[in-house]
Amino acid sequence: MGARAVPAGEDPIRPDAAGTVTIRVDGLEVSGIDGQSIAGVLMASDRLELRRTARGDRPRGVFCGIGVCFDCIVEVNGVHDVRACQRRAHDGDTVITTGDGARRSGAVS
Amino acid sequence: MRQVVIVGAGPAGLAAARAARGAGADVVLLDSSDALGGQFWRHLPESRPSQHEKRLHHGWDRFRELRDSLEADPRVRIVRGGQVWAIETFAGVAVHVVVGESDGALRDREVFAPDALVLATGAHDRTLPFPGWDLPGVFTGGAAQALAKGERIAVGQRVIVAGAGPFLLPVAQSLASTGSTVLAVLEANSAGSIIRGWSRRPWELIPASGKGMELVGYAAGQLRHRIPYRTGRAVVAAHGTDRVESVTVAALNADWSPIPGSEQRVEVDAVCVSHGFTPRLELAVAAGCDLSGEGFVVVDDDQLTSTPGVYAAGEITGIGGVDLAIAEGEIAGRHAGGALGGAASARRRRRVFTGFAKRIEAAHGIKPGWTGWLTEPTIVCRCEEVTCGAIRQAARTTRSESLRSLKLTTRAGLGICQGRMCGRTVEDLLGAASTEGSLQDDASPHRRPIAFPLRLGELADPTRQLEHETSKGTQ
Numbered sequence: 409m410g411a412r413a414v415p416a417g418e419d420p421i422r423p424d425a426a427g428t429v430t431i432r433v434d435g436l437e438v439s440g441i442d443g444q445s446i447a448g449v450l451m452a453s454d455r456l457e458l459r460r461t462a463r464g465d466r467p468r469g470v471f472c473g474i475g476v477c478f479d480c481i482v483e484v485n486g487v488h489d490v491r492a493c494q495r496r497a498h499d500g501d502t503v504i505t506t507g508d509g510a511r512r513s514g515a516v517s
Numbered sequence: 518m519r520q521v522v523i524v525g526a527g528p529a530g531l532a533a534a535r536a537a538r539g540a541g542a543d544v545v546l547l548d549s550s551d552a553l554g555g556q557f558w559r560h561l562p563e564s565r566p567s568q569h570e571k572r573l574h575h576g577w578d579r580f581r582e583l584r585d586s587l588e589a590d591p592r593v594r595i596v597r598g599g600q601v602w603a604i605e606t607f608a609g610v611a612v613h614v615v616v617g618e619s620d621g622a623l624r625d626r627e628v629f630a631p632d633a634l635v636l637a638t639g640a641h642d643r644t645l646p647f648p649g650w651d652l653p654g655v656f657t658g659g660a661a662q663a664l665a666k667g668e669r670i671a672v673g674q675r676v677i678v679a680g681a682g683p684f685l686l687p688v689a690q691s692l693a694s695t696g697s698t699v700l701a702v703l704e705a706n707s708a709g710s711i712i713r714g715w716s717r718r719p720w721e722l723i724p725a726s727g728k729g730m731e732l733v734g735y736a737a738g739q740l741r742h743r744i745p746y747r748t749g750r751a752v753v754a755a756h757g758t759d760r761v762e763s764v765t766v767a768a769l770n771a772d773w774s775p776i777p778g779s780e781q782r783v784e785v786d787a788v789c790v791s792h793g794f795t796p797r798l799e800l801a802v803a804a805g806c807d808l809s810g811e812g813f814v815v816v817d818d819d820q821l822t823s824t825p826g827v828y829a830a831g832e833i834t835g836i837g838g839v840d841l842a843i844a845e846g847e848i849a850g851r852h853a854g855g856a857l858g859g860a861a862s863a864r865r866r867r868r869v870f871t872g873f874a875k876r877i878e879a880a881h882g883i884k885p886g887w888t889g890w891l892t893e894p895t896i897v898c899r900c901e902e903v904t905c906g907a908i909r910q911a912a913r914t915t916r917s918e919s920l921r922s923l924k925l926t927t928r929a930g931l932g933i934c935q936g937r938m939c940g941r942t943v944e945d946l947l948g949a950a951s952t953e954g955s956l957q958d959d960a961s962p963h964r965r966p967i968a969f970p971l972r973l974g975e976l977a978d979p980t981r982q983l984e985h986e987t988s989k990g991t992q
């Protein structure tokens with residue numbers, strides 16, 4: 409038990425039927441609801457770890473949830489340092505969570 | 518035609534957009550998110566319609582009305598997915614934006630040179646470090662809120678909400694709405710301090726009674742869900758191998774130092790911790806706006822900052838909640854749009870809700886004893902994995918009292934989040950370690966010439982610069 413998506417039948421907001429998206433995460437197919445973020449798709453199946461850190465090899469997942477902490481960065485379709493909490497999942501996205509994206513970053517700051 | 522650019526489409530920015538249009542100006546409303554509403558009105562995407570989304574929100578009808586009217590207005594351009602990454606003020610104001618999918622490699626660059634700029638960039642949670650706070654399953658309160666409202670994700674099934682401030686209540690409420698069991702809401706401040714903060718001169722609260730009712734509503738929700746609200750307690754450590762499995766809860770003294778022997782271990786699968794909010798100041802600092810001693814943007818009666826033509830509204834001028842953000846946005850937008858004076862009702866509301874914010878700070882502010890729950894190996898800078906021990910050691914051995922040199926020695930605050938998570942904490946730790954107890958700083962922790970990480974390729978690609986008429990007076 410842990411993180412999960414609220415089952416549509418139990419949700420007090422009474423959601424209409426929604427479409428699905430399927431992405432490939434570290435080689436495995438994962439399905440989610442159309443419009444979910446990549447972090448949301450993974451958390452819906454209780455997957456919290458999104459990467460491991462470069463120095464301490466420590467697991468990290470979503471922390472701030474609004475795009476400021478950069479703890480949730482993953483590789484999406486070959487591009488590093490994509491915040492999984494901010495990026496909506498699209499059908500066919502290829503996501504890689506292994507390794508510390510920040511290390512290989514082409515980001516300037 | 519006068520053009521106003523507004524950064525941030527939360528309550529403050531939306532209100533500013535409406536008011537600037539009311540004053541007759543053309544408006545460009547930018548937000549890095551692909552949805553309007555900011556943090557308060559974060560909602561499900563259009564691809565996920567529902568019968569009763571309103572149940573998750575306060576003021577939902579007001580939001581819908583604001584959003585719909587702005588979307589329908591041909592003289593409002595709404596730029597979704599527009600990340601502002603730099604602001605220059607050499608000759609007038611220039612706002613640099615990349616537009617496209619979040620962190621994408623192929624975003625378009627745009628530059629705006631408006632007659633006036635309104636900054637309404639809001640705030641994010643401030644979470645103090647504790648041992649294990651970097652484990653997956655430890656979230657900010659805002660994260661739990663954002664995932665519940667924006668995705669209908671429950672971050673856990675057995676959850677503790679902890680920290681300080683009235684925001685813990687809506688977080689617990691949102692968790693309950695996702696079917697999570699909230700074991701307790703733990704407020705670090707003592708009941709006495711909260712009662713003193715809230716009830717001093719209670720008549721001052723009467724005009725803010727809408728806000729009071731909202732909080733009463735939350736309290737009623739907690740009773741309905743049987744969520745215990747306990748004061749003078751904190752989560753002082755999280756434990757687990759690859760994710761949080763349990764937390765240590767301790768009773769606190771009035772200064773937040775943990776009371777030895779009071780620790781209890783509680784099994785959880787998630788914990789949500791928030792000790793207040795930190796304003797998102799990087800754009801205001803880039804625009805040269807003066808900050809107050811408490812670290813907020815200084816504005817005059819018209820919400821004008823110290824930089825000509827640059828206004829600020831919402832949480833970046835002080836943490837005061839949604840009603841204050843809206844009142845400030847109305848005033849800022851109206852003046853940015855070229856109107857003089859007026860906005861009497863917004864000014865009155867601003868006064869009332871500013872008083873409300875002061876009470877929250879008095880009742881729920883951070884107390885210095887929190888450093889008592891740190892251990893030497895506790896990570897302080899999450900990005901660079903710098904420990905509390907390393908920071909204290911550097912402060913001692915270099916006798917360094919400047920943030921800049923401490924950062925360079927330890928790398929604290931130099932990671933990809935650009936010090937957003939640990940900047941103030943590092944300042945506090947250094948302040949405590951320094952002899953005078955105060956920080957001599959030669960570098961603002963908010964100074965980020967590039968306000969947001971960008972890809973070099975995006976900067977270098979000439980084809981991605983949109984050529985359109987954005988200069989003053991051409992639209």
Ligand SMILES: Cc1cc2nc3c(=O)[nH]c(=O)nc-3n(C[C@H](O)[C@H](O)[C@H](O)COP(=O)(O)OP(=O)(O)OC[C@H]3O[C@@H](n4cnc5c(N)ncnc54)[C@H](O)[C@@H]3O)c2cc1C
Binds near residue numbers: 528556558662663794
């Ligand atoms: C995660 C979270 C959840 C919250 N939930 C609640 C709640 O349920 N109830 C409550 O009373 N209060 C809540 N708050 C407090 C909240 O800050 C205020 O109530 C209110 O949202 C403040 O309005 P604002 O317009 O000042 O800022 P915000 O609503 O924060 O809006 C700021 C906007 O600016 C945008 N922005 C920031 N920087 C840039 C940039 N560089 N480029 C482009 N766009 C940018 C952001 O994407 C955001 O949409 C929450 C705060 C957070 C952080």
Ligand code: FES
Binds near residue numbers: 469470471474475491
């Ligand atoms: S969780 Fe903080 S940036 Fe995604």
